[in-house]
Amino acid sequence: MTITERLLELAYVVINDGTISIQQSTEDVRVRDLSRAIQKYVDDKKPFRLFIARKSDRSWQTLTMRDAQRLRRKEPVPFVKELLVDENEMDPRCQLIDFQFPTRDSINRSDVHILVLKPEYVSVAPEWKPETTWEFSLLTLAHYFLWDAVVLLRSYRVFTILTTPGLATDREELRGKFHW
Structure with missing residues (x-):
């Protein structure tokens, strides 16, 4: 041999x-x-x-x-x-x-x-999943912008009521309309 x-x-x-x-x-x-x-x-x-x-x-x-x-x-x-x-x-x-x-x-x-x-093996360390992190960050970003839009809209409505004569007479009336 x-x-x-x-x-x-x-x-x-x-x-x-x-x-x-x-x-x-x-x-x-x-x-x-x-x-x-x-x-x-x-x-x-x-x-x-x-x-x-x-x-x-x-x-x-x-x-x-x-x-x-x-x-x-x-x-x-x-x-x-x-x-x-x-x-x-x-x-x-x-x-x-x-x-x-x-x-x-x-x-x-x-x-x-x-x-x-085997060819289908993607990650050596599966504890980090970029697609999940990315999806979560997009969702968080969408919620952030949606919340900003709601706050901005409410602020604009309050500003309009406060600056237009005769729409709101006192603070208690505003609280009843906007639940803040």
Whole structure:
């Protein structure tokens, strides 16, 4: 067995739905072929983006059951934001040997080697939703202008009554008309 024929067991997690699985492959396989194999397993026709799940200290990202459950519920998981960066995206033309994955004998059970990103994934941190914030601000702005118009209209009517002789005789009569 040559070095390019070493068997790998790569743990991956699909960020969009929390699917966790293992893909067996050899080091001479290209990333695009690995992506196609994962596509068949996940049963999705759209092309995926693969990211290496290696942290800045060169260790592999670990996945706890809590993190897996949060991914399934589409809640933010801290390591996702750190690892889904351009520098970690795997080039489809590269071979797996270029990424120095651990061999089958040296893998840790809780390690994740690859993060799989489906095309429909929109946000890494869903706690900020710009469309909701924007919609709320437009609604608030509309209420503000509507309130200003009502106040302006009432002020104009009071001014008209006060400045026109004979329309209002005293303050109590004004209160009865405008409920202020």
